[in-house]
Amino acid sequence: MGVSIGTSKGRGKGRRRGGPISEINVTPLVDVMLVLLIVFMVAAPMMTMGVPIDLPKTSAPPMTLERKPITVTVAPDGTISVEKAVVTLEGLLPVIASLAGEGAEERLYVRGDATAAYGNIMKVLGSLSAAGYSRIGLITEPEPRP
Template identity: 50%
Template sequence: MAFALRKHDSEFDAPPMSDMNVTPLVDVMLVLLIVFMVAAPLMAAGVPVDLPKTQAKPLVDQKQPIAVSITGEGKLFVDQREVAADELILVLGENADSKERRIHVRGDKTIAYGKVIEVMGLINSAGYTKVALVSESASSSAQGAPPTATR
C-alpha cells in the first residue's frame, strides 16, 4: 500500500490517504491472460491415438462430379452444355440423380468474385450440399496435373 504523507506541519493539511497500487495486479493479470491464450489451443488438440496401418484403397465416388463453369464473359456451362442462369437448376436436376451429387464450380480468374458466389448460392439454395470450388495450384499447372477441388 502507498501512503500520501504530509510535507510539512500545518493545521490545514488533510489526513494521510491510503491508496492501493493496482499496477502489479494488472501486470499479473496480463501475464495470466497471455499464458491461457497460448495454452488453450494445446488443450483442444484431443487425445493422441496411434492409428493402425491398412492396405485398403481410399473410398472413391463412382460418379464424376458435375462441373459448373463460368467463363470470363459470364457465360454458364454445365459440363459442356451452355445454359442460362435461370435454367441452371433445371439442368442440374436433369444431370444429378440426387441432391447429394458433387458439384464443382469452376470460375475464370478474370470473373468477379461476386458472380461466382452468386452461382454457388443459387446451387446451394436449390438443395445441393456438396458444392466445391475448383482451383489450380501453381505446381500442378507446371506439371500438367488436374485441378483440385476445395470446399
C-alpha cells in the same frame, strides 16, 4: 453500582471489524465478464480464418469416385456452362436436376475463371446452395513451385 451491558446504538457501525460480510460484491465479476467478452469478440473472427499451410506431397493415387461429379463453369464474361453446355442462371437448376442422379446429395464442382467477376461465381454458388445442394466444391489449380 452495577455493570450494564448495553447495545452499541449510536456508537460506531454496530458490528465488529473483520467479521463476515453477507453481501456479494458483483463489481469484480462484471469487470471480469466484460474483459472476457472483449477477448472473445476479438478472437472469434481470427478463428474462422484459414491458416496458410503447405500440404505434403504423396505418391498415393488420386481418389476415385464411383460417379463423375457435375461440373459447372463460369467463364470470364459471365457465361455459365454445365458439362460444356451453355446455360443461363435461370436455366442452371433444371439442367443440374436432370443430370443429378442422387438428387441434392449429388457432388457438384464449380470452376470459376480467375478473371471472372466474383459476383457471377457467387450467384452460381448461391443458387445451387439455395436449391439444397450441399456437396459443392471449387476447382483450383496448384501454383507452380519455383
